[in-house]
Amino acid sequence: MSYPLHVGVTEAGTLYNSLIKSSIALGTLIIEGLVDTMRISISGDPINEVIAAKKLLTFLHLRQGPDVVACPTCARAEFDVEKVALEVEEKLAKIDKKITVSVLGCVVNGIGEGKEADVGIAGTKGGVVVFYKGHIVGTYPYDEGIVKLEEYVNQLVK
Ligand code: SF4
CATH class of the missing domain: 3.30.413.10 (Sulfite Reductase Hemoprotein, domain 1)
Incomplete structure (x- = not known):
């Protein structure tokens, strides 16, 4: 595709549920090189979404952290x-x-x-x-x- 792909698990749920679902789905797609931008959807405080996204990229060695x-x-x-x-x-x-x-x-x-x-x-x-x-x-x-x-x-x- 000639345009960026935005990926996320919609309505992934509360913290633990979303972290597990999003890590499996996004982690797999990121490793396959299919993700340009992403959102980790978590019910509750949106700061958790930012923390989770940063940690996912760090642990995939795509971000220094x-x-x-x-x-x-x-x-x-x-x-x-x-x-x-x-x-x-x-x-x-x-x-x-x-x-x-x-x-x-x-x-x-x-x-x-x-x-x-x-x-x-x-x-x-x-x-x-x-x-x-x-x-x-x-x-x-x-x-x-x-x-x-x-x-x-x-x-x-x-
Ligand atoms: S590092 Fe020590 S305290 Fe920690 S789990 Fe291992 S044995 Fe237990």
């Missing part, structure tokens, strides 16, 4: 992984640079996985190990570790 990797948590988690991961996501929301930050609940699996990220933390008894560019930079009490994580993130995105 942040990826916050976080473990699913288990009994070994030494801090509130979800809370920290959400805070980091919020902090990086406007960044248009490729950066991977890992937030992992413990050092059992966290050390190996954390080294893959640009910067990250893994929980220890009473604190966190901080990684930067594949190396451990230190072990800190929790609050100090979170500050260190933020400092390294700021260093990467400035």
